[in-house]
Amino acid sequence: MRLRRELFRLKNQKPLPNITFIDPDGTRRQFEATVGQTLLEVGQENGIDLEGACEACMACSTCHVIVDEEWYARLEPSSEDEKDLLDLVFNLERTSRLGCQIHITDELDGLVVSLPRGHLNLQDG
Numbered sequence: 001m002r003l004r005r006e007l008f009r010l011k012n013q014k015p016l017p018n019i020t021f022i023d024p025d026g027t028r029r030q031f032e033a034t035v036g037q038t039l040l041e042v043g044q045e046n047g048i049d050l051e052g053a054c055e056a057c058m059a060c061s062t063c064h065v066i067v068d069e070e071w072y073a074r075l076e077p078s079s080e081d082e083k084d085l086l087d088l089v090f091n092l093e094r095t096s097r098l099g100c101q102i103h104i105t106d107e108l109d110g111l112v113v114s115l116p117r118g119h120l121n122l123q124d125g
């Protein structure tokens, strides 16, 4: 993925989107992302605690993130299926989203998301 990101940077001659993850203890970590990746992929690639147990099939909610208020309205709206799953997540917030459903674009440069205190794998019943 890092090679793909370098090629993308050289080809497009513009900076890559930066994404900030905030751990439950307040630790902030910022990473470069590639346009087209999902937020879940960015997190997993950089060791963020996002399991993604269902591999983006919208069945587990282990990719739950809480989007910074400033950024929430700039995201593509949630689908009905995503909203239905979010209704079942642990620690639901008004700006909760599934990381597997957020696709990185240039416009999301600067996106800030927080990790909830714990995830519930809804596949476990």
Ligand code: FES
Pocket (backbone or CB within 6 Å): 040, 051, 052, 053, 054, 055, 056, 057, 058, 059, 060, 061, 062, 063, 098, 099, 100, 101
């Ligand atoms: S990875 Fe399972 S809902 Fe996102």
